[in-house]
Amino acid sequence: MEASVVIPAKNESGSLPSLIKKLVALSGLKEIVVVDDGSTDGTGDIAEQLGARVVRHPYSKGNGAAIKSGARAATGDVLLFMDADGQHSPDDVHRLLQKLDQGFDMVVGARQAGSQASVGRGFANKFYNRLASYMTGQKVEDLTSGFRAVRRDKFLQFLSLLPNGFSYPTTSTMAFFRAGYSVCYEPIHAAQRDGKSHIKPLQDGIRFLLIIFKIGTLYSPLKLFVPLAFALFCLGLGYYGYTFTTEGRFTNMSALLLTTSLTIFLVGLVSEQITSLLYSSSDKYNE
CATH class of the missing domain: 1.10.287 (Helix Hairpins)
Structure with a gap:
């Protein structure tokens, strides 16, 4: 299987160069696809100069929309999604891909203790994980992690279900469980992000509450x-x-x-x- 790395990026010119250089040094990757989601700091140009394929949005459409654009543009049999802010380590890439070789359809990088950005978000993620585990009857270790590897043909089946916002990991995970595909988790450590987060506490707090209902409606x-x-x-x-x-x-x-x-x-x-x-x-x- 050939893997395409898909990286949604919005104004990540500070952290993206280091990530791309480390990915280029890895063996077995077919391509690096950076989706420039309406950046104003030259993110797309920098990625292009470093050898990545760049898909450009004329304006910001959202993280989920960038994921969908990247999935459509990628040509590998496997899609490996990573954040551009430095939280996900290229050192973990091959561990996720090896899990796919064992017969899984989706492998999620499960953030371990100490990886959460704040106590509040850590508590929320634990609640989502327990609710998703109840809904699916399977142990869900990290429902909202954006670091994941999937088989492209299966991921494209659910492209129309994915939202344009930040909750694509939740939607894709529940969709895979509902379809009867095999999902597993690989422990990772997520570093502190570089730069400013695009998450807005009040607005996204309400959005995260809606995720609870989305979990239910997407599965059972x-x-x-x-x-x-x-x-x-x-x-x-x-x-x-x-x-x-x-x-x-x-x-x-x-x-x-x-x-x-x-x-x-x-x-x-x-x-x-x-x-x-x-x-x-x-x-x-x-x-």
């Missing part, structure tokens, strides 16, 4: 909605029992809780069917 919506519906149903039934015993009547609050539980269950049922159709469409597209 009923696993997310049924427990919530059941909890509200029990609460409504319990409240009805309390008001009937103390006041001898059925209250509006009981009706609201029971109706809400039914609505949530039906939403989950419809979401399950829509999810099945999405993956069915992806399979037809691949054929």
